[in-house]
Amino acid sequence: MALLNSLTTGERSTIIDIAVMSAELRDAMRHWVTGVTVITTSWRDQTAGLVSNSFTSVSLEPALVSWCIDLRSSSLELWNHTDNFAVHVLDEEQTALAARFAKKGGDKFSGMDWTPGICGSPMLAASPLALECEVWARYQGGDHLIVVGRVIRVTRPESFAPLTNHALYH
Ligand SMILES: Cc1cc2nc3c(=O)[nH]c(=O)nc-3n(C[C@H](O)[C@H](O)[C@H](O)COP(=O)(O)O)c2cc1C
Structure with missing residues (x-):
């Protein structure tokens, strides 16, 4: 209509x-039921991270994933230039972590236990399921930037119960 x-x-x-x-x-x-992720990056001594549920797989060979970032994000500049990101898939107990990284701006890493990963991205100790990526491509997608990454390393636990966007909202 x-x-x-x-x-x-x-x-x-x-x-x-x-x-x-x-x-x-x-x-x-x-x-539309999705998982919930925290996506982090580090570029020239600056770190950024945000909650994303636009994460999805794109290709198996090569191993590609994508997600979209709002052009109004306060960390957009970093995402426009960085060569790395890490996707942390949250489990059902990690609603507080989701709330922390859903805030706009500020130092979201303060007081958190993290180490640089294989591509340089901040790897959150609290998150056992993670994909480390190098940026493969960036595309304009309306009011979002589509970021595609090549997966370099996957870390995953034996068992996992994912947090969903439905559980987060309801
Ligand atoms: C469940 C959930 C999913 C979200 N997914 C996205 C997303 O895919 N892309 C995005 O740009 N923002 C997404 N957001 C909003 C961002 O997490 C939020 O605006 C972010 O913290 C902005 O951070 P920044 O402005 O400091 O970069 C989502 C928020 C929630 C709660």
Whole structure:
């Protein structure tokens, strides 16, 4: 219906329809169950990290994964230049870690136990399931930047119960 309106009415309606579609997409995606990750990077002595549920696998050979970062992120500059990132897949007990890395800006690593990984990314000791990546490509994706990484190392525990976006929201 929103699309039909945008085709049959003037410029002002089109702008309103884009806003409606954005809200509809957001609402629809709330029903799409995903895991929850914390993605970290280090570049020229600066670190950044944020919660992401846009993480997914892309290719097996080569081993590629991707995720998307909002162009309004306060750490966007770093993500535009870094050559590395690490994806920490959170388990069901790690809602506090998710809350820490969902905040905007500030030193999210303060007081945390972490060491530099094989690609230089901060590896969180609290997170046993992690993928270390070198940046493979970056693409513009509307109001997000799509970051693709080649997986260099995977660390995983024997058993794992993932945190989901549904569990986080409800
Ligand atoms: C469950 C969940 C998933 C999120 N997924 C993403 C994502 O895929 N990409 C993104 O840019 N922000 C995502 N966010 C929002 C960011 O985590 C949040 O805006 C971030 O902490 C911004 O950090 P920064 O501005 O310090 O870079 C998500 C938040 C939550 C709670």
